[in-house]
Amino acid sequence: MKYKFPLLLAALFIFLLGGCTGKSENDSVTLKDMTITKEGDKKTKVHYGMDRSDAEKILGSGEEIMKFMIKYDPGVTIMYRNDKVAGIVLDVNSSDIFRAHRLQIGMHRDKVKEIYGEVYIIDTAEYIDYAYDTNSKKFIDSEPDVKLTQEEMEDVYVISVIFDEEGLVNRILLLDQKMARYFM
Numbered sequence: 001m002k003y004k005f006p007l008l009l010a011a012l013f014i015f016l017l018g019g020c021t022g023k024s025e026n027d028s029v030t031l032k033d034m035t036i037t038k039e040g041d042k043k044t045k046v047h048y049g050m051d052r053s054d055a056e057k058i059l060g061s062g063e064e065i066m067k068f069m070i071k072y073d074p075g076v077t078i079m080y081r082n083d084k085v086a087g088i089v090l091d092v093n094s095s096d097i098f099r100a101h102r103l104q105i106g107m108h109r110d111k112v113k114e115i116y117g118e119v120y121i122i123d124t125a126e127y128i129d130y131a132y133d134t135n136s137k138k139f140i141d142s143e144p145d146v147k148l149t150q151e152e153m154e155d156v157y158v159i160s161v162i163f164d165e166e167g168l169v170n171r172i173l174l175l176d177q178k179m180a181r182y183f184m
Contacts (some may be wrong), residue, residue, distance in 0.1 A: 015131050039099060076091075087180075088175065106168055116130050126163060150184075161173075
């Protein structure tokens, strides 16, 4: 009986250590990051790879801008490849209705850097880009490799955030590298 407390304490310590893997949400980009949700309704989602028919059940019908690009109200544009979502764009008109998983229109540039970090950033005055290889499970720390095949580019998630003059987010793009580079 006298060993009961130390054993309980050791078990609690091991349990707590098991939950602390050292890996944070900032260390990766998941499908959640490539998803938009309706404000106030976390179940209403449109995500990368979703079938067009399912996306349109949520977004309704839209206006074709290009053969593969449809603009929906309010402020959501979807890029399709083979009738699947290959890119999502949120603009200022979506600010009170849709948001990305960790990003939202109107957020300050510094907050974006806080969320995804500054190590693997492509940073210009107008935008910030992050590229994440879903196969190697690592950020790409410079312009994505041009040597990748188009098929491999579909496995690189790109998060691009565009800012206004005050450094506030006015457009969020969630797409794969193939769509970012070739619009296909």
